[in-house]
Amino acid sequence: MKPILLQGHERSITQIKYNREGDLLFTVAKDPIVNVWYSVNGERLGTYMGHTGAVWCVDADWDTKHVLTGSADNSCRLWDCETGKQLALLKTNSAVRTCGFDFGGNIIMFSTDKQMGYQCFVSFFDLRDPSQIDNNEPYMKIPCNDSKITSAVWGPLGECIIAGHESGELNQYSAKRSGRAAPSLPLHSSPCPTSPRKALFTDFPPAFSLQLFDSTTLEHQKTFRTERPVNSAALSPNYDHVVLGGGQEAMDVTTTSTRIGKFEARFFHLAFEEEFGRVKGHFGPINSVAFHPDGKSYSSGGEDGYVRIHYFDPQYFEFEFEA
Amino acid sequence: MQDAENVAVPEAAEERAEPGQQQPAAEPPPAEGLLRPAGPGAPEAAGTKASSEEVGVAEAGPELEGEAPGEQARDERSDSRAQAASEDAGGNEGRAAEAEPRALENGDADEPSFSDPEDFVDDVSEEELLGDVLKDRPQEADGIDSVIVVDNVPQVGPDRLEKLKNVIHKIFSKFGKITNDFYPEEDGKTKGYIFLEYASPAHAVDAVKNADGYKLDKQHTFRVNLFTDFDKYMTISDEWDIPEKQPFKDLGNLRYWLEEAECRDQYSVIFESGDRTSIFWNDVKDPVSIEERARWTETYVRWSPKGTYLATFHQRGIALWGGEKFKQIQRFSHQGVQLIDFSPCERYLVTFSPLMDTQDDPQAIIIWDILTGHKKRGFHCESSAHWPIFKWSHDGKFFARMTLDTLSIYETPSMGLLDKKSLKISGIKDFSWSPGGNIIAFWVPEDKDIPARVTLMQLPTRQEIRVRNLFNVVDCKLHWQKNGDYLCVKVDRTPKGTQGVVTNFEIFRMREKQVPVDVVEMKETIIAFAWEPNGSKFAVLHGEAPRISVSFYHVKNNGKIELIKMFDKQQANTIFWSPQGQFVVLAGLRSMNGALAFVDTSDCTVMNIAEHYMASDVEWDPTGRYVVTSVSWWSHKVDNAYWLWTFQGRLLQKNNKDRFCQLLWRPRPPTLLSQEQIKQIKKDLKKYSKIFEQKDRLSQSKASKELVERRRTMMEDFRKYRKMAQELYMEQKNERLELRGGVDTDELDSNVDDWEEETIEFFVTEEIIPLGNQE
DSSP states (O other): OOOEEEOOOSSOEEEEEEOSSSSEEEEEESSSOEEEEETTTOOEEEEEOOOOSOEEEEEEOTTSOEEEEEETTTEEEEEETTTOOEEEEEEOSSOEEEEEEOTTSSEEEEEEOSBTTBOEEEEEEETTSHHHHHTTOOSEEEEEOSSOEEEEEEOGGGSEEEEEETTSEEEEEESSTTOEEEEEEEOSSOBOOOOSSSEEEEEETTTTEEEEEETTTOOEEEEEEOSSOEEEEEEOSSSSEEEEEEOSOGGGGGGSOHHHHTOOEEEEETTTOOEEEEEOOOSSOEEEEEEOTTSSEEEEEETTSOEEEEEOOHHHHHOOOOO | OHHHHHHHSOHHHHHHHHHHHHOOTTSOOOSSOSOOOOSSSHHHHHHHHHHHHHHHHHHHHHHTGGGHHHHHHHHHHHHHHHHHHHHHHHHOGGGHHHHHHHHHHOSSOSSOOOSOOTTOOOOSOHHHHHHHHHTTSOOOOOSGGGEEEEESOOOOOHHHHHHHHHHHHHHHGGGSOEEEEEOOEETTEEOSOEEEEESSHHHHHHHHHHHTTOBOSSSOBOEEEETTHHHHHHHSOSSOOOOOOOOOOOOOOTTGGGGOTTOOOEEEEEEGGGTEEEEEEOOSSSOEEEEEEETSOSSOEEEOTTSSOEEEEETTEEEEEETTTTEEEEEEEOTTOOEEEEOTTSSEEEEEOSSOOOSSSOOSEEEEETTTOOEEEEEOOSOOTTSOSSEEOTTSSEEEEEETTEEEEEETTTOOBGGGOOEEOTTOOEEEEOTTSSEEEEEEOOBTTBOEEEEEEETTTTEEEEEEEESSEEEEEEEEOTTSSEEEEEEEEOOTTOOSOEEEEEEEETTSTTOOEEEEEEOSOEEEEEEOTTSSEEEEEEEETTEEEEEEEEEOTTSOEEEEEEEOSOOOSEEEEOTTSSEEEEEEOGGGTTEEEEEETTTTEEEEEEEOTTOOEEEEOTTSSEEEEEEOTTTOSSSOEEEEEETTOOEEEEEEOTTOOEEEEOOOOOOOSOHHHHHHHHHTHHHHHHHHHHHHHHHHHHHHHHHHHHHHHHHHHHHHHHHHHHHHHHHTHHHHHHHTTTOOOSSTTTTGGGOOOOOOOOOOOOOOOOOOOOO
């Protein structure tokens, strides 16, 4: 089916995210605009205006009341989803790279870049205690001395966050007031987290692959090999499928044609690690992919600044591996 | 026993044993013996004692034959011990009694005196003792090195001697100052040879090099030699010695790969930018690795024409590998070698190196004998631009090279010029051997009024079997059909009165009397031309991009050349015929993005159109069953891989290899089947194909069974893992409910009761645009 093309950004897309029900799609890019769209037809519902720099990350809580964004303008902002009103402005010393609501929607987390002489920190705020927001005083702030966090997601039940570092390490940080917890894993490159269910992904450049880990034990489960870097991945909610987005590195794109870059979304079977489909369309690497919670469509945001919503053809649902 | 003793016991030991038994005080010391009992009495006893010890040792010798060297070493040690003891005793007669027990107690007296006894007679020559030092002793130059002998000098009487001397002086003083000369005479006439002495040996060497073979007049050609060479030539035996037989080295069956049960072919793959080289069996499913080595070659590899050897390139030369385990078979040392070429018979190897060439020792190109590893001949070479410089005849009997206005043909195994002279062909531009007989084709361009000419010459008779004159020629290219049945000369012409270049294909039918020629003319630009191997068809790519067409022609028995089919709008710049003919792959390599068209020329149908993006190479396997397209790291830095296709263009495998460089099929030697047998096989093809089809089905179902099996186990593991994860997830249900204020959000519709209906209107703007004023 023809994809729905969302043209709401002037710069490369950094992250896209569905809300829990999947009726809304939030997109952020390297411009200061935060967009929200109807996922059903791609109509833009509205924008959240206020940021003054590239927006790196976005998240919505489970009942889609609040939206959280983190930006390179050294701030993390909390918005009222419906009205677009800015509820809180949390100033930071460096760019906010990742942010997220916990399972219950009461605790927010964000991590900052190691930049301009400042450390990389993970900060936790409890929204139930307004003084924390008012005074910009997180109940917990964990410094990460070695390597900055490039991506982070909440673990199940909001007990901890799982963070991937620039060095390729994967760590769990407890959200309770005790600091770092659980095992750390030496890996190879920037992990890109997704999936509310139970998995984490990392991209691993010498061989260009995607790896799947258990979110509780951080045990390695699966490896999906590609011949291009992987920037993002998402698990299907109702099939054993995983979609990978990536392609030739952005810095090399101008010197390579679209065909060499392989800017395609690639579908793998979760258990067999075998590729079974590809979707072309972007003319730059794909930076973020997300599955609709009903599993009938998925979206991708690319370096080319476009977001594409794809509804699957009937063949997709009929396809089965011989086993 | 006596015999054995003679063999194993050193002679000296026996002799040494004597003095003890015979009381040899007065006797002269044995010639070779190192033991010298000098005086009577005490020293004698010492000597006796010591030597009897040795006898014991020496006698043990024959019983321990296997350890002879060790035994000898021990002998020597006791020799010196005995010597030291005796010398000690002899030198100090007064203290002889003292010396004795010391010598007896322990052979190696702690402070031996090295001075000789007074009546000591030296029986060892200086050369024997320090020959190695004496060799370097400064010596007087006897001047003999500077003397040369000149033969074939005219024999003259005293009246003309002065004149001769003047002439000789004039010739030979060019190489240096002549300090002395000698004209031996007999019966008043010179003997016909003379001696000249130069101021330095270097001059003499120079004179030999340059004046040897100097033609004084018709009767007299000088032969010049160094005087010192006389010894060398004198010692050469008049009898011919049979060279020693070299032990036979069993290399195993070098053609074992042809006996493979499945008739699979092999290929070599270079990858990781040249660091690793692998040999694979080609298999429909997956390539089967036979051998993989790191840094096997420094640049690339080559197979010999019949596939027996694999040649690897190294800074110091070429190595050939073969046999089942790819063991090294031969090495050819040629510093900085860059290019090689095998003779078609696999007997000779031609190597080229830009280094090492010197004026008097040609080494740029070396021809080697592959079986013996010996260098057969070296050649000079100015430029390697048109490799191979030497072109071989199909049977390896001759090889030829072209230089300015000459064509030199050499023969094997002598490596000498055929009939001792080159062919003078002024203006020769290019030549080529027929692959089906010892016929050479060459062409010369127009020269003023003389038209351009293509000549076919039979060898070794040098008979011109066909000459064809051509006019207004710009360039010619010689294309032989693989069996030598046809020759196509592609002639680019600029006919008078027309603009631009017209191409003529002049087709020579070699198998017919008088070699008739037919012509096909084309006005378009020719991109590529190729003969069908084993057939009478040829393909031509012509036109300008993007309007490129391919035409297939057929040379009929009556000589008519018929256009079978033309396809236009092709994306191709190269033609690759299957080695068995009939099938052809048209490829648009590199700049044309790797477009591929698989054509069956028997009915001229395009079987498949495909693409291997950015492909740089196409290689047919030697049987014509498979074809490989590849993207080489040498031409393109990403997506380096080789893909395997059937001859029909069905993609079988995509093999991605890190920094893949080159794939080469191992060639097969020509078939041993006769024409009749091949015909018979073709007739019975149905019978065979049934067997093969069954085999294929079996292996296919086996493969899919394996795959299904593998997937099943993976799925099972995965299910187990998921079940575990889900159980954990269910356990946490209450916690989840608690966290979200009692709302069940596990499924999208699990909290249906809480849903509020919300109607959203999507605004669709409708705009009516009138379609102009048609009234």
